[in-house]
Amino acid sequence: MFKNARFFRLDQPFEFTALELEAALGTRRFRPCGPIETATLGWTAPLGEDAQALVQAVSGCYLICARRQERLLPAAAITEALDERIAELEAGEARDVGRAERRRLREQIINEMLPRAFTRSRRTQLYLDTESGWLVVDAASEKQAEDVVSLLRETLGSLPVKLPDPLHPVANLLTAWLLEDCAPPDFVAADACELREIGEQAGVVRCSRHNLACEEILNHLRAGKQVTKLALVWDERLSFTLADDLSLKRVRVNDALLEQLDGDELDPAQRLDAEFALLALQMRELLTRFDALFGLTDASADAVIPRARHDRI
Structure with missing residues (x-):
């Protein structure tokens, strides 16, 4: 199931039951990116997109899954479109395009390209072991783990966890x-x-x-x-x-x-x-x-x- 594991220690008892956790996650259920959104992050069923349950509870452990979807806008494509737009303005109006206008043009180009951009999704599984007091995240990078832990904290309102601090390096x-x-x-x-x-x-x-x-x-x-x-x-x-x-x-x-x-x-x-x-x-x-x-x-x-x-x- 898990290819990676990043561990976070629970500072306090996890008081949610599986039903309470299910209800809380339902308030931040995953939804696809809108036409001008660069990314969305929410909770999805661990069993797959066809399932509904957001929590799998086994032996005092709650398995949950976050899904992130993002629109793919290659930086090279944005830069190329921006250069073309600036060249047209400078040739047509015989003036230089300043830094502030360049930023506005870049934002305008991104908004124009976003609705047509492809999307990519990534699922991140994690579970709370309420008996041993650990949160385990299947994340290959520190940032990926931090993103889903932050989502869980926002969803629950509070989640006192910390990275392990070994006494012996x-x-x-x-x-x-x-x-x-x-x-x-x-x-x-x-x-x-x-x-x-x-x-x-x-x-x-x-x-x-x-x-x-x-x-x-x-x-x-x-x-x-x-x-x-x-x-x-x-x-x-x-x-x-x-x-x-x-x-x-x-x-x-x-x-x-x-x-x-x-x-x-x-x-x-x-x-x-x-x-x-x-x-x-x-x-x-x-x-x-x-x-x-x-x-x-x-x-x-x-x-x-x-x-x-x-x-x-």
């Missing part, structure tokens, strides 16, 4: 895992990493399909580079690339776990529930391991996040 531990061969037994390094020097003029080495225990990699680490991304396999359950900001990319569930879902007896909604439950459980346990390794929470923070009320829609 992730890059330091990942570097030690490779340099000293001291990774915990449930984490196995795969064949890809990113090594980065410290400083403003930082050099970067990216390796893929490479033996990370070889002398070439170790020499880079001995010279002072740090591991800022590392491909890992966790407990033979999940594989992913872990970055030093604790984001995950290339997330993949182990085939043996997926085989539990094989069969034609599940309808699409049931299969989504099963896949989501499987993923959310693995992520919940993985975050518990991250907490133990990197120090993501403290006892006082955990104490203020009791279980929220749950119901199923």
Whole structure:
């Protein structure tokens, strides 16, 4: 289901039930771009455009989905049309076009081109784990995650979340895992990493399909580079690339776990529930391991996040 994962810690208990969350998301349901809108962002059904339910509730987790649509206006096309318009004015009126007029012409051209522009949509799935107190977003970039978190905050009126602030820097531990061969037994390094020097003029080495225990990699680490991304396999359950900001990319569930879902007896909604439950459980346990390794929470923070009320829609 999720190819990426960016984690946000809930500062307060999430008090919405699934029905209350469904009603709130319905006030910001996705709609297509209007004729002169450059982009729209709203909530859509996780099961697909033909479904209606905006929330899939399983095992204390609420799966939701944001959809962004934008009109594609290539900058080169706008610039070309603007240059042509300016050339016509300067030739016809024998005068130079000033900066302020140039800006007005550019806005006019964009408004003329927008209704005819193609549109492109992107879906971003995310879920709230109300039992463990985490928000998990399937976003490849920080901005994409921030956009949907901001939408959720605006929709609910308030959403106190923050990025994890590890007590033990992730890059330091990942570097030690490779340099000293001291990774915990449930984490196995795969064949890809990113090594980065410290400083403003930082050099970067990216390796893929490479033996990370070889002398070439170790020499880079001995010279002072740090591991800022590392491909890992966790407990033979999940594989992913872990970055030093604790984001995950290339997330993949182990085939043996997926085989539990094989069969034609599940309808699409049931299969989504099963896949989501499987993923959310693995992520919940993985975050518990991250907490133990990197120090993501403290006892006082955990104490203020009791279980929220749950119901199923």
